[in-house]
Structures are given as C-alpha cells and as structure tokens.
Amino acid sequence: MTNIVEINRLNKIFQNPDITAIDNITLSLPQGEVVGLVGPDGAGKTTLIRLLLGLLVPTSGEISVLNLNPVKQTHQLHCHIGYMPQKFGLYEDLSIAENMNLYADLKEIPAAERAKQFDWLLKFTGLAPFTKRLAGRLSGGMKQKLGLGCTLLGNPQFLLLDEPGVGVDPISRQELMKMVYSLRDKGISVLWSTSYLDEAEKFDRVLLLNNGKLIFNGNPKDLTEQMQGRVFQTAAEEKNPRQTLRRLMQKGAPLTDAVISGRQVRLILQNNRSLEQIDVPVKPVTPRFEDAVIDILGGAEMTPSTIARQIDIGNLPDTVIKAENLTKMYGDFIAAQNISFNIKRGEIFGLLGPNGAGKSTTFKMLCGLAKPTSGQGFILNTDMIKNPEAARANLGYMAQKFSLFSTLSVIQNLKFFSGIYGLRGTARENRIKQMIDIFELKPYLGQPSGNLPLGFKQRLALACAIMHNPPILFLDEPTSGVDPLTRREFWNHINSMVEKGVTVMVTTHFMDEAEYCDRIALIYQGQAIKIGTPDELKKQGETMEDAFIRLINEYQPEAAA
Amino acid sequence: MKILKALVYKEFLQIIRDPSSILIAFILPFILITIFATAINLDNNAIETGLVIDGDRSQVNDIVSAFEGSRFLTVTRYNSRKEAQEALIRGDIRAMVVLPINFAKAFVGEQAATIQVLADASDPNVALFTAAYVQGIVATAQKILLETNGSNLHSGIQIEAVSWYNPELKSRYFILPNSIAIIMTLIGMLLTALVIAREWERGTMESLLTTKASKLQIITAKYISYYCLAMLSAIFCTFLSVIVFDVPFRGSLVVYFVTSSLFLFVSIGMGCMISTLTRNQFLASVAAAMFGFLPAVILSGGLFEISSMPRIIQIATNIIPATHFVPIIKNLFMAGNIWPIIFGESLNLLIFGLIMFGLLYRVTKERLE
Numbered sequence: 027m028t029n030i031v032e033i034n035r036l037n038k039i040f041q042n043p044d045i046t047a048i049d050n051i052t053l054s055l056p057q058g059e060v061v062g063l064v065g066p067d068g069a070g071k072t073t074l075i076r077l078l079l080g081l082l083v084p085t086s087g088e089i090s091v092l093n094l095n096p097v098k099q100t101h102q103l104h105c106h107i108g109y110m111p112q113k114f115g116l117y118e119d120l121s122i123a124e125n126m127n128l129y130a131d132l133k134e135i136p137a138a139e140r141a142k143q144f145d146w147l148l149k150f151t152g153l154a155p156f157t158k159r160l161a162g163r164l165s166g167g168m169k170q171k172l173g174l175g176c177t178l179l180g181n182p183q184f185l186l187l188d189e190p191g192v193g194v195d196p197i198s199r200q201e202l203m204k205m206v207y208s209l210r211d212k213g214i215s216v217l218w219s220t221s222y223l224d225e226a227e228k229f230d231r232v233l234l235l236n237n238g239k240l241i242f243n244g245n246p247k248d249l250t251e252q253m254q255g256r257v258f259q260t261a262a263e264e265k266n267p268r269q270t271l272r273r274l275m276q277k278g279a280p281l282t283d284a285v286i287s288g289r290q291v292r293l294i295l296q297n298n299r300s301l302e303q304i305d306v307p308v309k310p311v312t313p314r315f316e317d318a319v320i321d322i323l324g325g326a327e328m329t330p331s332t333i334a335r336q337i338d339i340g341n342l343p344d345t346v347i348k349a350e351n352l353t354k355m356y357g358d359f360i361a362a363q364n365i366s367f368n369i370k371r372g373e374i375f376g377l378l379g380p381n382g383a384g385k386s387t388t389f390k391m392l393c394g395l396a397k398p399t400s401g402q403g404f405i406l407n408t409d410m411i412k413n414p415e416a417a418r419a420n421l422g423y424m425a426q427k428f429s430l431f432s433t434l435s436v437i438q439n440l441k442f443f444s445g446i447y448g449l450r451g452t453a454r455e456n457r458i459k460q461m462i463d464i465f466e467l468k469p470y471l472g473q474p475s476g477n478l479p480l481g482f483k484q485r486l487a488l489a490c491a492i493m494h495n496p497p498i499l500f501l502d503e504p505t506s507g508v509d510p511l512t513r514r515e516f517w518n519h520i521n522s523m524v525e526k527g528v529t530v531m532v533t534t535h536f537m538d539e540a541e542y543c544d545r546i547a548l549i550y551q552g553q554a555i556k557i558g559t560p561d562e563l564k565k566q567g568e569t570m571e572d573a574f575i576r577l578i579n580e581y582q583p584e585a586a587a
Numbered sequence: 588m589k590i591l592k593a594l595v596y597k598e599f600l601q602i603i604r605d606p607s608s609i610l611i612a613f614i615l616p617f618i619l620i621t622i623f624a625t626a627i628n629l630d631n632n633a634i635e636t637g638l639v640i641d642g643d644r645s646q647v648n649d650i651v652s653a654f655e656g657s658r659f660l661t662v663t664r665y666n667s668r669k670e671a672q673e674a675l676i677r678g679d680i681r682a683m684v685v686l687p688i689n690f691a692k693a694f695v696g697e698q699a700a701t702i703q704v705l706a707d708a709s710d711p712n713v714a715l716f717t718a719a720y721v722q723g724i725v726a727t728a729q730k731i732l733l734e735t736n737g738s739n740l741h742s743g744i745q746i747e748a749v750s751w752y753n754p755e756l757k758s759r760y761f762i763l764p765n766s767i768a769i770i771m772t773l774i775g776m777l778l779t780a781l782v783i784a785r786e787w788e789r790g791t792m793e794s795l796l797t798t799k800a801s802k803l804q805i806i807t808a809k810y811i812s813y814y815c816l817a818m819l820s821a822i823f824c825t826f827l828s829v830i831v832f833d834v835p836f837r838g839s840l841v842v843y844f845v846t847s848s849l850f851l852f853v854s855i856g857m858g859c860m861i862s863t864l865t866r867n868q869f870l871a872s873v874a875a876a877m878f879g880f881l882p883a884v885i886l887s888g889g890l891f892e893i894s895s896m897p898r899i900i901q902i903a904t905n906i907i908p909a910t911h912f913v914p915i916i917k918n919l920f921m922a923g924n925i926w927p928i929i930f931g932e933s934l935n936l937l938i939f940g941l942i943m944f945g946l947l948y949r950v951t952k953e954r955l956e
Contacts, residue, residue, distance in 0.1 A: 076955060079797055080954065081796060081797070109793075109794065109797040111793040115789075116791070117789075120604075124600060128597050129798065132590055132594070132800045134590065160604075
C-alpha cells in the first residue's frame, strides 16, 4: 500500500511575531485511514493542514501528498483532494443547491456526472429536502454536512477537514463521524483535525500535536493501552470529592493527574508506583485517551491552588441564584424557553449544550446583559431585572476567550479592572498586590496581556474577575480551546475557591467538562431538557456525551407531542 | 470561462441577497444626490442686508427700490451706520451697504464715489456675493437710467459679465455632476473593499483557493460583478440629476458610458486592493473612506477648485483618480464633448486602471502568505 502523505523534517516558522508553528515533524500516513489530528488551539493543526494543501510554504523540510509536491504541483494536487476549512467555507447567502453548483463548477465537474454526484451527496448528507434553503439559515450540524458535501464533489481521494466538530451538537458530530467512516470504506483517506480529546479515541490513527511538535503518531488505543493499570477511581461516592482531591494533593500522593468526576475522583498513578500512599479506597477503571495524553505531556500540576487562601465571602443564604421561567425571544426565535433552576451556595452549576442551544442567552439574562422577555432571575435575593447593578456587584464575570485588553500590560489590566469595580486608594493597591501574589503574575507585570502564555492569560482573567471579592463567579466557556493541562490548572483554582463557599455558574460545550460540576442543566434548542448531578444523568457505563445524546432522543418525542 | 461564469453568477446572487449592497449602491447615492442638489447651495440667495443712506434720500429713490427689488438681497433700511453696525453684530443682517453722501451725483457720472460694503466674513462667500450683487444692481440701475434719459448722460464704468455654460449660475449644475464622480468612487471602492475581505473573514477564500479557480478568475469575477452594480448605480444617479433635478447634459452618452467605465475600472481596482491587503471588512471600509472617498471629495476639484490650492497640493491631486474623471464629467454635463480633455484624461484613467489591476494581480496570492 502506498502512503498518501510523506513528511520529512518539516518546519514552519512564522515571522512577526516569531512562532514555530511546526517543529521538525516527520511522518507518513498510509492510504485508507481516518486520521485524527489532535491538539489544543495553537498546537499547529491548521498550519499542518495548510502546508499539506500548499496554501502555506514550508520554512524547511519536505512534504509530498498523493506523491505530489504541494508547493510546485498545487493545482494538480487540488484536483484529487477535498478540503473543508474551519467555518465550513460556505456562502451563507447561497442556498444548498447553489453552493453545491458553485463548487461543482469550480471543480469543473461535467454536467453528465454532476446529476449523479448531487443525487448521491444529497442522499448521503440527508439534505435533499432542504436544497432551496440558504446556507446561512442552516443549523451547525447541517452546515457541517453541506460543507462535507461540497468537499466531496469531484470524488477526491483525500479529505482534509479542519475542526469540523467545533461547537456542533454531539448528535451531529456523531453522524458526521459515521459518514466519514463510510467514506473510508470506499477507499477515501481522511485527515480530521479536532481539539476534543474524547473524539480522538474513535480514529484509526491519531497525530497528537503540542506546541508544533508531533508527540504521538499511531493508534490511539495503543497509547491508551499503555495506561492500563494506572487509572483509578475512588471506590465509593465521596461526600465532598473536592476535599478528597485536595487532601491527595497536599499529601503528595504519587499521581500524574487527578480530576473530579461527578461524585468521584479519578486518578492516574505515576509510572511504576503503588497505591500505598493513596489513603482512599479506589478501584481500577478503563483508561481514556485523555489520560494517556496528560501522561505524555508530563502530568498535571499536583499541588493545591493557593488562590483561595485569602478569600472570605461572609454569610450567604442557602440559595444564591434563582432562575424562574426565564424566556428570551429574538423576534419569533425562541432563544431560551422557561428555564428554571436554583443554585445553592458553594455549588458548581454547569450549563451544558452545543453552540446556539441557548446557554449563553440564559447566562446573559442572569448577569443582566440581556433582558428576559419573561421570567425572573435573582442573585442573592436581588431581582436581576429590577436592580441589575446591585445584583451584579456580587458577581465575578469571566467572558469567553479571556476578555482582557490585550494591548494593555498585566498591571494595567489589573489597575483598570480594580478601578471599574470601584476599589480606591490603599484598598486598591493592596488588592492588586494580593492578586499578583496569588496568581504569581510578578514576572509578567510589564508584558502586554495579549502576549502571555495561555495559562497566564487565564490566571489574569480570573484575577480581574475576582478583584472585588465576589461570592459568585460566572464563567462563560472558560476552557474552550485550552490544552488539557492548562484546563486542569484552571479547575484547580476554581475548586479551591468553591471550597471556601464561592458559587460558580459555568457554561461549556465540552461534555466531559460537565463532570467537574456538582449539577448540570442540559440545554438543547432553548430548553433545559434535564437538570441533575452528572451521575444522575449518566446511566451505568455511559460517557457524558452518550448520556446527552440519549437524553435528547428521549426528549424529542415529548416535544413533538 | 465556465469557472468565471460560475463565480460571477455567485457574486450576483450575493449582491441581490445582501441588502447592504443595495443600500450602498442605490439608497446611499439617492440620499447623497438629494443632499447635494437641495441642501448644499453655494448661491447664497437673499442675503439679509442693511442699507444706510448718508445723503439726501429723495435723490436715490430709484436705486433704493432697485436694491429692495433684488431677489439676491433682503434689504432693511437703517438710519445710521451705527444702527446698522449693531444689527450686523447682533446677526440680524449679514452685510450692510452704505451709499455715500455724493452718491446721487456719482450715479449720474458727475462725481466719483465709493459704496461701502461691510459684511460678516465668518462666511467669506457673503462678502464676495454682496459686493458682486451690489455692483450688479448699481450697474443695472445705471443702464436703465441711461436708456430712459437718452444717451446724453455721461455714464460711469460699465461692467458686463456673461456666464458661459451655466448662465443662471446655479451651483447645482456643477455640484451634481461632480457628486456623481464622488459617488462612483464611493460605490466602486466601498462595495468592492468589503467583498474580498468578507471572503477571507468567512473562510470561503480558503475554499476557493483549493478549487480550480485561478486568482485571475477570482479577481475578474469581482471586477465584472461590481462593475455592473456600480454602473447601474451611476445610471441611477445620472437619471436623478438630469430628470429630477433638471441638470443639463450636453455631451455624448456613449462617451459618458465609456469614460465612466474606465473610472469604475480604477475605483474597483482600488477597492479590491484595499480588501486584499486588509483582509478585514472593518479596516477595509475605513481605508476606503480615508483613501477613496475623502480625497475624492476634497482634492478632486469636484467641490473645491484645484487652482486655488497650494502648488504642492495641486501636484498631489494628480494621483487621485477622481481628479481625472471630474473634468470629463463636468464638461459632458455642462459643455459637451470637449475632445482634448476627454482623450487626455481617459488615457490617464486607463493607465491608473491597468497599474491597479497589475498590482492587484501581484499582491493577490494563491497561498495564504
């Protein structure tokens, strides 16, 4: 069998600012596999795909794709490959049929063959009933299928898909994966880039990138297999899993990773160490790909966060956040419908759902950024609608993608945020000093916050959000696109704050992140379809994603009735 | 060819379905033309003017009634200079005219006299216009006097001004054609500046680059479709000016079409260039306004006379494409086909357009870097 891709000592260095996007990668990919290109944002996934397509020129090294040189034989190569860029590369003002016709024309598919291909593709993607609908009016999942359909025009031998699953609901993601596997059975090779580690387990082969380096190339099962016998879970349900986790960290147990999973703690033992120092009863569990990735990356930081040392939030009522039938309409579009829940003091409450499901709308209504069409929201018994400012004084808000002023330095950001939270004089000076100590920001004070390493950006964003010592923290997609180690560091901080009584509401579209929450509301098509603890939602042996898909399927007949 | 056709068809569909392109191509020009035609009026009709007569009032009745009858001035009489000056300071009047004590004698040519015009020059036009109107009124009154009394009277200086092309001196006649040039710059540049940037922002450019479409085809498709849209917009503006606002058109429509096409070739090229370099719709629209619209308004000679600018600025105006189109369109509307201007400036536009296309071809990359 021939290889579809041969890469030899490939380097790609961008200038201004100097970034080594691809660092000395050598690999070859055999034909007929679904290959996952896995890694956090900025690992080099998109750069590698663009190099394979000839859209970027390597700084050094050799590439050959389908035995062609992507730089010198670009046009020849493009005749045999299909490429779906991020955001799917569709024209939103054009209908499904018009998009397909355009791409068929641009790929010079003869009229005779076109009808046959369209027929098959529309059937394959299930889009046949909607051909007249504008691409801009399609759901994320349908856009993704149309994107794939346009990519498949002209019968390519090799498909390159750049993050096709981002923000799309899990059902659509599952369907896409099935479609891709049926293509593989027809002999098409696929390269699928993703930042979801849980997605990676399903691929024939995984290329794991981190900081431009290829750290693993092979069957994900082989990598996961190596973790056999090292992954454990606490045997009984813990009353307070966060305390157990903290205790394990404080005692310096020989672990490379420990995370909350519902009411349990999941542990990875360091290589060749015994369970002797683990003072809670544990049972072995099946390793996951993510466990293996954490292990290759050198393990997570295993010391408890110090950030909560100086937090004192005083006395609070039992129920700190109340949402009562919150509904938000945009025209006749229902963004959120009758969403109700209570959040107790010291709880981590997650809003889980795909992009566009209504999590952000719910979130915005509760922090006073959007006015509900009907319903009420209370923060510490203050009406969010009548008195948003008083209610907001109790909130720390961390927006998506760490909304800092990226051209301001770290210290300028801290000063600005302390100012807008109304801190003055020595109180302000002290608080800033405290934040610098807690988050260890000292070495970076003068640097523009845009240039910080991701982990420090996250710390700074968190520091700015808790400047006014709020008893409630709202986190909007806090770890989207973040590598698993930085994500653990972040949750370590959050856990330590929660132990001090801080209440956290968090949105996420990472199904596995829901495991860190005490309770979750599953948001789907504007409604909270299920609220409960992660263990209540999952049936025996299910992952969170399985559970979500099952709950959506169970829910839909009800909605139709 | 098939690919080009598909790309152009796609552009048309996008234009039709995107309300903002219709807004920029038809609603915006409609508003601009209406504003230029009605609100911006450099004629300054009916300046409030105070009249002070130093000498014997009965001797100057004729001339006073001539002043009062003028449609260019609204005259209020004051008994003294002081009174009139106070009114001027208060802003009741914008200019004052003082007829000197010997005016009656000067009027019939027996003595020399000077009429004083005092104007509020915070609007410099007022002073100039008032002086000119006063001169006109006096001259006309003198002429009438001469005709009625026979030619035995020795008259003072006679001024005769003849206005070519725009005998009624309506500013609308020269403002509207020039504003069409400005609008064509705006449409050609702003619309096209947005479209390539939009393809980059939405990730569709990346898809296009992996199909068989070449960069020449991608660029040409943009030119063709936005040329058609901008041309429709230009026809619409011309129709508005000529039919609705009564501006005369004296040249050849064919020449107008050809030269406009040349000018659009340049504008669209500049728009594409901005779009390709910025790859960002926000930056592109700001750049289109800064480098396209403002120079076209200020430096093209459309609204402000180039010959009254400092020498160095005059030279600089040559690099603005609109500077070369304004003389053509101005002449086509008001004077007719002035061939030397048409040929000379068309050649300039063609050179501009070709350079722009060449540069665009060079900066457009089939790769992402």
